[in-house]
Amino acid sequence: MFDVIVIGAGPAGSSVAREIAQGGWRVALLERGEYPGQRNICGGGIEGADVEEIGLPDGLIHKRITRREHHFPWGVTTITMPHVTTLRRELDRWLTEQAVAVGAELFIQTQARAVVRKSTGKVEVTVVEWATRREITHYARLVVFADGPNTLAPRSGNLGFVRAPTSAAVGLVYELDWPDTPLDHYQVHFGARISPWGYIWVFPKRDLLNVGITILPSRGSSRQLEARLRAFIEGRPDLRERPIVRRAGAHVPVIPAARIYDDSMLAVGDAAGMVEALTEAGIANGVAGGRLAGWVACEALAAGDFSASFLARYQERWQATPRYRMIRFQSRLTRALLPFSCLDENLYAKLMQILLVGGQMSRWQKLRLLAYPLFHARRSR
Numbered sequence: 001m002f003d004v005i006v007i008g009a010g011p012a013g014s015s016v017a018r019e020i021a022q023g024g025w026r027v028a029l030l031e032r033g034e035y036p037g038q039r040n041i042c043g044g045g046i047e048g049a050d051v052e053e054i055g056l057p058d059g060l061i062h063k064r065i066t067r068r069e070h071h072f073p074w075g076v077t078t079i080t081m082p083h084v085t086t087l088r089r090e091l092d093r094w095l096t097e098q099a100v101a102v103g104a105e106l107f108i109q110t111q112a113r114a115v116v117r118k119s120t121g122k123v124e125v126t127v128v129e130w131a132t133r134r135e136i137t138h139y140a141r142l143v144v145f146a147d148g149p150n151t152l153a154p155r156s157g158n159l160g161f162v163r164a165p166t167s168a169a170v171g172l173v174y175e176l177d178w179p180d181t182p183l184d185h186y187q188v189h190f191g192a193r194i195s196p197w198g199y200i201w202v203f204p205k206r207d208l209l210n211v212g213i214t215i216l217p218s219r220g221s222s223r224q225l226e227a228r229l230r231a232f233i234e235g236r237p238d239l240r241e242r243p244i245v246r247r248a249g250a251h252v253p254v255i256p257a258a259r260i261y262d263d264s265m266l267a268v269g270d271a272a273g274m275v276e277a278l279t280e281a282g283i284a285n286g287v288a289g290g291r292l293a294g295w296v297a298c299e300a301l302a303a304g305d306f307s308a309s310f311l312a313r314y315q316e317r318w319q320a321t322p323r324y325r326m327i328r329f330q331s332r333l334t335r336a337l338l339p340f341s342c343l344d345e346n347l348y349a350k351l352m353q354i355l356l357v358g359g360q361m362s363r364w365q366k367l368r369l370l371a372y373p374l375f376h377a378r379r380s381r
């Protein structure tokens with residue numbers, strides 16, 4: 001029997017497991033992949049300010065980014081914004097190694113199938129071990145769902161992110177082979193032709209380009225996703241000859257979960273909707289949320305109290321953080337403005353320009369932007 005079982009060894013799960021193991025408790029970290037990060041692919045962009053908080057070593061940083069080019073239908077804006085790029089299969093492995101180094105027990109190729117709270121107060125987790133194809137049952141005093149946007153949490157208790165066409169965007173990423181790519185900045189493309197509610201990005205890694213697209217299913221079919229991304233790559237002479245070495249798709253929560261705790265259960269990271277709806281940044285939020293969940297789990301273990309009323313402090317503390325406030329702000333803005341995107345197919349692009357550089361725009365420039373395509377000749381600045 002474990003003190004805690006953490007389902008999912010992504011950034012959130014490994015961060016929870018590390019805190020719990022460091023507290024001296026017995027924690028199992030279950031990962032369905034052959035190794036942590038095997039199936040996890042995303043833009044891999046992390047804000048400069050978060051690099052220190054995560055403790056990211058230099059070796060995991062592929063490129064240090066200082067400049068972001070935003071391509072809008074009406075022109076290009078460039079802003080300075082310190083970021084780094086990393087590769088998820090390297091980042092996730094490293095985060096898991098940190099947890100294992102302090103005593104977390106990692107089970108790879110182990111997929112949780114069902115989580116049931118027993119009348120004894122223990123939680124039963126049924127898993128499939130893919131190496132042997134055996135079904136096994138583990139028990140713990142507390143279970144943490146860190147299993148991403150398709151989490152088992154809402155099926156297991158009254159908690160976690162619930163995926164629906166309006167609550168999650170769909171993302172698709174290609175990795176293009178480009179040894180020693182000279183690209184040293186982000187390129188982000190907005191507009192109705194790119195994605196009705198989303199964007200296409202080009203993020204450089206050491207020997208790769210990460211090119212991806214997101215779309216909200218309620219604003220465009222996910223089948224269009226690949227066609228749009230391919231059309232973008234075809235339209236770029238510098239990209240179209242590059243071999244695609246990897247391709248993956250995933251969901252991105254755009255609404256935070258209403259409840260992230262229940263009796264003997266916590267949810268964290270994407271499984272709790274800890275993602276910014278407009279920028280779709282979730283790695284650092286998952287790590288920060290994971291640490292917080294780990295601390296609360298240690299308090300519950302020390303007190304021997306796994307009741308929902310004890311664990312409610314996790315949600316209270318999370319909701320007091322600036323990270324949660326940013327997630328809530330972006331989510332509310334998305335929900336408020338999304339219905340109007342039927343009237344203006346460039347609404348998302350306009351919103352992003354105002355959020356990114358609105359502080360440098362006069363009231364007249366903002367009005368002119370909102371009126372686009374009226375009164376516009378193409379320009380760059």
Ligand SMILES: Cc1cc2nc3c(=O)[nH]c(=O)nc-3n(C[C@H](O)[C@H](O)[C@H](O)COP(=O)(O)OP(=O)(O)OC[C@H]3O[C@@H](n4cnc5c(N)ncnc54)[C@H](O)[C@@H]3O)c2cc1C
Pocket residue numbers: 007008009010011012013030031032033036037039040041042043044045046110111112113146147148149152170171172173212213214249250251252268269270271274275280281282283284286
């Ligand atoms: C296309 C795309 C691009 C993105 N780009 C960025 C970006 O540039 N920067 C950024 O900050 N964020 C980005 N994000 C968001 C970011 O990827 C997530 O917010 C982040 O990965 C959340 O971490 P997590 O640990 O909560 O979940 P995940 O990373 O999804 O990890 C969950 C883990 O659980 C495992 N798992 C799932 N189910 C089970 C199960 N039943 N049993 C055992 N294991 C299981 C999975 O294999 C996985 O390893 C992007 C997302 C997408 C989809």
